[in-house]
Amino acid sequence: MPMMTRDQYVESLRKLNLKVYMFGELIENPVDHPIIRPSMNSVAATYELAQMPEYEDLMTATSSLTGEKINRFTHLHQSTEDLVKKVKMLRLMGQTTASCFQRCVGLDAANAVFSTTFEIDKAYGTNYHQNFINYWKYIQEKDYTVDGAMTDPKGDRGLSPSQQADPDLYLRVVERRPDGIVVRGAKAHQTGIVNSHEVLVMPTIAMRPEDKDWAISFAVPSDTEGIFMIYGRQSCDTRKLEEGADIDLGNAQFGGHAALVIFDNVFVPKDRIFLDGETEFAGMLVERFAGYHRQSYGGCKVGVGDVLIGAAALAAEYNGVAKASHIKDKLIEMIHLNETLYSCGIACSCEGYKTKAGNYQIDLLLANVCKQNVTRYPYEITRLAEDIAGGLMVTMPSEKDFKAANIGPYIEKYLKGVAGVSTENRLRILRLIENITLGAAAVGYRTESMHGAGSPQAQRIMISRQGNLEHKKELAKKIAGIKEDKN
Amino acid sequence: MKLVGIKYCGGCNPKYDRAGFVQHLQEAFYQKEDFCHKDFKDQNGIRFEYAQAGVFYDVLIVVNGCERSCADTGTLSGNYFLNITSASELESAAGFLKNMTDIL
Numbered sequence: 001m002p003m004m005t006r007d008q009y010v011e012s013l014r015k016l017n018l019k020v021y022m023f024g025e026l027i028e029n030p031v032d033h034p035i036i037r038p039s040m041n042s043v044a045a046t047y048e049l050a051q052m053p054e055y056e057d058l059m060t061a062t063s064s065l066t067g068e069k070i071n072r073f074t075h076l077h078q079s080t081e082d083l084v085k086k087v088k089m090l091r092l093m094g095q096t097t098a099s100c101f102q103r104c105v106g107l108d109a110a111n112a113v114f115s116t117t118f119e120i121d122k123a124y125g126t127n128y129h130q131n132f133i134n135y136w137k138y139i140q141e142k143d144y145t146v147d148g149a150m151t152d153p154k155g156d157r158g159l160s161p162s163q164q165a166d167p168d169l170y171l172r173v174v175e176r177r178p179d180g181i182v183v184r185g186a187k188a189h190q191t192g193i194v195n196s197h198e199v200l201v202m203p204t205i206a207m208r209p210e211d212k213d214w215a216i217s218f219a220v221p222s223d224t225e226g227i228f229m230i231y232g233r234q235s236c237d238t239r240k241l242e243e244g245a246d247i248d249l250g251n252a253q254f255g256g257h258a259a260l261v262i263f264d265n266v267f268v269p270k271d272r273i274f275l276d277g278e279t280e281f282a283g284m285l286v287e288r289f290a291g292y293h294r295q296s297y298g299g300c301k302v303g304v305g306d307v308l309i310g311a312a313a314l315a316a317e318y319n320g321v322a323k324a325s326h327i328k329d330k331l332i333e334m335i336h337l338n339e340t341l342y343s344c345g346i347a348c349s350c351e352g353y354k355t356k357a358g359n360y361q362i363d364l365l366l367a368n369v370c371k372q373n374v375t376r377y378p379y380e381i382t383r384l385a386e387d388i389a390g391g392l393m394v395t396m397p398s399e400k401d402f403k404a405a406n407i408g409p410y411i412e413k414y415l416k417g418v419a420g421v422s423t424e425n426r427l428r429i430l431r432l433i434e435n436i437t438l439g440a441a442a443v444g445y446r447t448e449s450m451h452g453a454g455s456p457q458a459q460r461i462m463i464s465r466q467g468n469l470e471h472k473k474e475l476a477k478k479i480a481g482i483k484e485d486k487n
Numbered sequence: 488m489k490l491v492g493i494k495y496c497g498g499c500n501p502k503y504d505r506a507g508f509v510q511h512l513q514e515a516f517y518q519k520e521d522f523c524h525k526d527f528k529d530q531n532g533i534r535f536e537y538a539q540a541g542v543f544y545d546v547l548i549v550v551n552g553c554e555r556s557c558a559d560t561g562t563l564s565g566n567y568f569l570n571i572t573s574a575s576e577l578e579s580a581a582g583f584l585k586n587m588t589d590i591l
Contacts, residue, residue, distance in 0.1 A: 053537040054506050057559050058497025088499035088557075095500075306500070 003060070003071050004143040006048040013040065013195065019228035020194050020259070030194050034240045036231070038255030042101040043145055043195040045254070046073055046093060058089040064359070065137045073103045074140045076114055077360040083349035087299035091342065094303015098436060100256030100444035102192025104300060108292035109148025109200045110136055111359055113217060116285040117274050118357030128274045129357065135219055135272060139198065147196035147222065149187040149261065150289060152204040161207065161214035171201065171263055172213045173276065180269040181276065183216060190261045193229055196222050199261070203275070206283030215282045217275035218268040226266035229259040234440040247399040247428055250435025256444045288361060293453035294371030295362045298345020301374055304436065304445050305338040305381055311432045312385040318426040319390060320418040330384045337377040344370030365466035368459040375456040378449045382437040393430040402427065489545040489588045492538030492565060494558055501552025503574035508550060515581040533588045538563050546587055548580065
């Protein structure tokens with residue numbers, strides 16, 4: 001099967017035996033659960049758009065492993081052009097779903113594991129790279145969605161994995177067998193895990209020799225025995241359970257999700273292991289994955305930003321203030337901020353380089369600058385969107401009130417905006433702004449922008465390391481005519 | 488019968504409706520009752536199809552969403568490449584195709 005259709009993807013998920021808990025109960029059918037379904041629709045869109053001629057130039061690529069046409073979400077980047085196309089694809093997906101579409105994390109993990117395993121094998125004579133190639137060929141052929149799992153719960157952040165009071169606070173190897181290993185621990189904030197066929201696990205921080213059992217990377221099917229997921233709550237999530245909910249959802253079709261994933265003594269076969277105890281490579285893997293994922297945000301958040309800017313512009317029109325100069329200026333500012341993020345995503349892609357393994361890595365400094373901006377600009381964009389939308393966005397009555405025979409006409413009358421635009425459409429656009437700025441999609445657009453792919457300080461550390469400050473000092477000395485022998 | 492290949496860019500931030508452009512372009516050749524955007528068919532001596540590698544086209548219409556013109560045409564071949572970057576090129580594109588197919 002070269003590429004799955006949307007329907008094939010949905011059916012493939014039904015065949016999984018996932019253990020997903022929500023509100024204290026095991027979910028019998030995650031695919032059709034009203035809270036989960038919108039997030040599944042977002043991933044399904046990555047399959048749907050790949051089948052459409054209008055988008056295939058971005059959504060598909062030629063596999064470097066098989067020569068087959070594949071979904072770009074499973075591609076190992078072969079050039080800087082591939083890196084650029086990835087950012088553009090993510091922007092397109094953000095525009096299409098106005099949500100986190102979840103599939104980039106597996107793509108980023110794959111590219112990081114591919115290049116790192118090559119270098120581990122060179123140093124240790126291990127077979128991890130071939131293991132990964134075999135695994136990733138399988139993923140490309142099946143066109144599977146893979147959850148890239150990095151973030152451990154971490155317990156006391158001041159202590160290393162081996163120093164934690166509870167050693168399971170970082171996922172670790174608890175048993176080594178001739179045919180594989182048994183792991184225990186958890187991964188937090190797992191975007192898209194419930195919609196994924198596989199989970200590709202990586203360590204979460206650089207490690208020391210004593211952290212050997214925690215320096216582990218592997219992949220298993222997401223319904224492997226011992227794995228279960230506890231679904232993360234989102235703002236306004238239970239609105240999706242309301243009968244006939246539509247307007248009040250803001251975005252009825254798409255969404256995102258994250259979950260806490262428990263690995264309760266999970267067996268990993270030997271050929272699915274990509275790092276096991278080579279502690280000095282944990283940092284390389286983390287840095288490369290984080291770099292790719294920080295690049296990703298220069299695409300996906302921009303696409304969601306496009307929708308939010310459009311919604312703010314429509315709200316201004318529906319409110320009758322579109323011609324006000326301060327409104328125009330705020331929209332310009334939103335576009336400026338959004339395109340700045342995109343510029344960073346494109347820049348770190350254009351400045352990418354070939355790894356020893358042959359795939360392409362982004363420029364780390366520029367990717368970290370990109371993500372650092374992402375921790376700030378979406379907040380300003382949402383602030384401006386709320387400013388333009390007005391307070392009605394959070395005070396307007398519910399959809400049920402609007403549709404009620406006795407009070408609906410009053411809402412229709414008193415919440416009417418400009419002539420030629422229905423009250424319902426005005427409410428719809430305000431609910432979309434609510435959804436992105438403080439509703440379910442704000443998880444992806446705001447807090448994920450802050451902490452996803454690493455919190456702000458993680459980028460500042462990388463910017464400090466990559467910033468080449470010594471060169472800048474030399475430049476200044478030269479211009480100023482400073483001679484060291486005169487000190 | 489002239490074979491016309493349609494190739495789109497990826498559509499990351501298009502400045503116009505690219506699929507709509509192609510639809511309008513076809514309308515210049517198809518009778519309304521015969522028109523079918525998704526399933527192309529022969530009409531008036533011309534056949535549209537989504538461009539694919541290994542096929543030689545009389546005309547390749549490369550529908551880019553903006554001036555960046557990033558559609559990947561590396562594997563495509565044809566006599567004429569018509570590069571579209573805005574909706575305003577509809578009339579000239581239709582005219583070009585009509586001349587090509589001697590319909591006028």
